[in-house]
Amino acid sequence: MGPMIRTEGEEDYMTPPWLFPMLRGSYFVPCSTHADSNKNECNLFCLDCAGNAFCSYCLVKHKNHRVVQIRRSSYHNVVRVNEIQKYIDITCVQTYIINSAKIVFLNERPQPRIGKGVTNTCEICCRSLLDSFRFCSLGCKLGGMKRGDQSLTFSVRGKHGREYQGGGSESDEATTPTKMRKTNAFNRLMSGLSISTVRFDGYGLGSDHRCLSSGEEGGLSFSPGTPPIYNHRNSSRRKGIPHRAPF
Numbered sequence: 001m002g003p004m005i006r007t008e009g010e011e012d013y014m015t016p017p018w019l020f021p022m023l024r025g026s027y028f029v030p031c032s033t034h035a036d037s038n039k040n041e042c043n044l045f046c047l048d049c050a051g052n053a054f055c056s057y058c059l060v061k062h063k064n065h066r067v068v069q070i071r072r073s074s075y076h077n078v079v080r081v082n083e084i085q086k087y088i089d090i091t092c093v094q095t096y097i098i099n100s101a102k103i104v105f106l107n108e109r110p111q112p113r114i115g116k117g118v119t120n121t122c123e124i125c126c127r128s129l130l131d132s133f134r135f136c137s138l139g140c141k142l143g144g145m146k147r148g149d150q151s152l153t154f155s156v157r158g159k160h161g162r163e164y165q166g167g168g169s170e171s172d173e174a175t176t177p178t179k180m181r182k183t184n185a186f187n188r189l190m191s192g193l194s195i196s197t198v199r200f201d202g203y204g205l206g207s208d209h210r211c212l213s214s215g216e217e218g219g220l221s222f223s224p225g226t227p228p229i230y231n232h233r234n235s236s237r238r239k240g241i242p243h244r245a246p247f
Contacts, residue, residue: 014145014153014154014155015142015145015154016047016087016088016154017050018045018047018048018050019088019138019142019154020142021045021050021051022045022047022050022068022106023106023107023138023139023142025045025052025053025070026042026052026053027041027042027043027045027053027070027072027077028041028042028043028070028072029041029042029053030042031054031055031057031058033054033055033057033058034055034057034058037055037057039055039056040055040057041055042054042055043055043069043070043071044056044058044059044062044067044068044069044070045067045068045069045070046062046065046066046067047065047066047067047068047087048062048065048066049062049065053070066087068080068083068084069083070106071103073096073098073103073105076105076106076107076109077105077106077107078096078098078103078104078105078106079103079104079106080101080102080103081095081101081102081103081104082101082102084104084138085156086156087156088138088154088155088156089153089154089155089156089157090104090138090141092133092134092135092141092144092152093133093134093135093136093137093138093140093141094129094130094133094135094136104137104138105136105137105138106137106138106139107137107138107139107140108122108124108125108127108136108137108139108140108143109125109127109136109137110125110126110127111125111126111127111128114126114128115128119131120133122134122135122136122137122140123135123140123143123144124136124139124140124143124144125137125140141154142154
């Protein structure tokens, strides 16, 4: 993640140097370099260069750079959460699901009227929100930081205060309580199998007992029971066809 700097005069808040240019960028305009090409709209932004938006043909100039794609929803610019959350903390900003993807809006969206029953609104533009959020966009969160709220930050850190690395996962699924419970239950099941005894009746051969026990070397040894022997001599024969007595 890039360095955090102070922006615009004496305002006491910290933000990555590319955030303000990204929020104020001009998107979905034809690329001046590739004016004669199809699909030349500028919908990409480079976090390392922090310059103007560019089209997909200009992407070759930003090899190995951090690039995000800006999208449109209801005539507003949005960015997917899985792209932007690797570089900034979007806590307190409400997210939305559009086309099966979670997104966050870039700039404020003022709401002229507040509907009845609304209990929570954006602290900057008064748009109605869910109760667990404070802002409707990244720009509104930036406005909240300009007001001097020390609890807000764009710095991405892990759950234990460590800097988040974009190449890894935020949590280790192998150490979750659910995984541990499943592992312990499996171990208890295997331990129970190692000492359980399965008995089979010999059916005429006495009582032939077989058991399932742990081997001498610590491994599991599965000994199948002796199948019962079918005695053909004791089986009843099928009766023949009855014949009628003569007159």
